[in-house]
Amino acid sequence: MNTKYGLPEKVIFCKKCVISNQRPSSTVEFKHTKNDKKETIAFREDGVCDACRYTEYKDRGINWKTREKELIKLCDKYKGKNGYYDCIVPGSGGKDSSYTAHILKYKYGMNPLTVTWAPHLYTDIGWKNFTNWSHIGGLDNVLFTPNGIAHRLLTRLAFENLLHPFQPFIIGQKYSGPKFALLYKIPLIFYGEYGAEYGNKIKENEVPTISSKFYANDVTPDKLFLGGVSAKSLLADKKLSLNDLNPYLPIKTKEAQKMDIQMHSLGYYLKWDPQECYYYASQNTSFQANTERTEGSYSKYSSIDDKVDPFHYYTTLIKFGIGRATYDAAQEIRNRKITREEGVTLVKRYDTEFPNKYFLEFLDYIGISKDKFWKLVNAGRSPHLWKKVNGKEWQLRHQVS
């Protein structure tokens, strides 16, 4: 059977959590085109995914006391002496970045500058949590909002060509840390969770740093792709100018080397538990969960600040057969907050739910019609994952059990 996106034909679900082998690993977004073959999460022979494998290691194979000592040593090396910032913490004021910035400042004595790449469309709760991060959490922040005309155009192109509306956000978020590091001359950057938590390749896991290849590149517009379209053609068609491209470009490798930019994951040093991040943020930065559960899931505290975010998860469901509930449940199963059985019930109950709440706003934001939306979505379903029932309704061929 044909598969889209280069996905494995056979669909397997992890025996421990609920993720499937269709889950894509992180992509190098500025090279991302329509016909790319996706790298997916690896599974062992016993049917356990890499993220669960990492969790086992996290629970048993790591001496967290030693890791914390390494963090303290790192902090001592970079700690600012004259009141200037000594590290950058990119984030949104969600539970993870709230935890990361706050604990670095108040427990480890660092002086972080938090840096935010704005969501496409702020939710009320997202804005509240973002401002509380500063008002209650006591952190300095720089909020960068990219020019909306370019941003919306790229979002639309990404949706049309890649069924990936969140791409502009992901790109900006990834590069804003290093960009501000250069601008403010602060070489140390801290992200929160460690890639391996979600199953990114295990062999990248022995070091706390994220390789510069993910954020530094000398790519020129002719080799650069945004929204699945080559930047060169975007410039040629006058859809965007060179100025507009700035926020979406990675920093140059030479610049990264010259300043010796270091990107570390806090999750390497301190045992990462998103629910505990929630508790910490709740108590220290007045982070509040959403009042109702997020569409497509049962959760109330994860990724609640962008109205476009539900469509990121929905298109993930369309392309890879797994939705938001799967992602939330998988994480909570690994961190032993829920059992696999409970996770399966939640996935079955919520995974395929359509995010109605911000639908019209989303369509308006990217400037496409409902019809076009559905046309594109349906064209993005891989036959090995979806089948049509009664000639009308789309149904997943496989769901976790």
Add this chain to the structure above:
Amino acid sequence: MKKVRIIPRLDIKGPNVVKGIHCEGLRIVGDPTELAVKYYGDGADELLCMDIVASLYQRNFDFNILKSLAQNIFIPITIGGGIRSINDINNALRMGADKVAINTYAIKNPRFIKEAAKKFGCQCIVLSIEAKKNSAKTWEAYTDGGRERTGVDAIKWAKKAISLGVGEIIITSIDNDGTKKGYDDELIKGITTISPIPVIVHGGASDMGSFRKVAQEYNPDGLSAASVFHYNNFGIKDLKSYLNKNNVAIRI
């Protein structure tokens, strides 16, 4: 003179007692039977045991846990979570519950309250409301463990349920739940002024003074709390001694 009740609340999920903040992020804090025995020994007037994920997972309260928990306890136990039929109530009562609390199913099927009250007596049927403040200074009722909006005004719903025969109300402030920032005064005022039936309040208990304040200002029938007890901020015995000294009618 009737005494105000101090009621520790056990949120049960699977085999554990859990506690969340704003009904989210359920952290394991203990074993149901151990905590029940501890609170009973410490002078609790009643126990509230809610399976807070039963409706979310569309499953039933685990009545075996109830039986085990009730084993050495000789104070009333109210259970709730996933109660959806007369049979469920019957099972609960047979396995050690004295009262049964209903939220999700009752909002979706209000007639069920009438049916249950008729069969078991209204004093056995408790309405559980999870209330979240709206911008309009009213409260909306939530279901499924504080995750689903209903669009139903919490106070109006309480009134309706009272007319259908419910015997007692437990009202939880989702805004204050797990935060230890104090009970939700306005919500408590709102419900106690309109309710001709007993009211138990929950959500936000912070220090002993927060119990006293609510007891004296709003005269609820029961003060329920979880975090302060589960996290050992103070014991029930000390709390009651403090309340007694401050002229709150309390069972010593």
Add this chain to the structure above:
Amino acid sequence: MNKKIAIIDYGVGNLYSVKKALDKFSGNVFITEEPEKLLSADAIILPGVGSFQAGIEGLRIRNLIQPVKKFASTGKPILGICLGAQLLLSKGYEFGTFNGLGIIPGKVIRFPELKERIPHIGWNGIQRSNPGIENQKLKVNAWKGTILNSVKEDSDVYFVHSYMLRPDKKGDVLAVTKYGDYEFCSTIRKNNIYGCQFHPEKSGDVGLKIIENFIKLI
């Protein structure tokens, strides 16, 4: 103790709670809905959670009304709890008018309109009823030898009810309770037949003492 204590299952009781309280003091407690087993017991308990109508109907369809009345005439101890206590009286007025067992003359009526909230739910004190100044001596000894023996005056026990006991004879009132300014009968007694409006099996140590006292009567 080898005395047989039967807890009557008539479809509306909180049987488990009652049984485990009794189990603390006796090794031969059983739950039954069979008339023969009931009659063969040395003492019976009528537990109670439910409406008067459901209660009396539950007894009726199990053919237990006559056996309970017969048991009462033997002089062996009976303990009615809450609804069980109410059923001992002659008539009940919840959801209509119904005949009770009539073992103790009286009726079961709803609380009048009070400032206080109804149902009466919570811990409240039991007191000796006040037979008048001349009978103070009687008052002091009123609880001796009964299930309230050595229970401290005004001890808190757990109530949960909207309807209350109103025995016809003052002499059948063993204990009263004050709800706000209103005083009502919280325990009835006629010889060895007792009815507690409150739940001794849910009243902590005080309640367990009362249950222990009941068993001692056997």
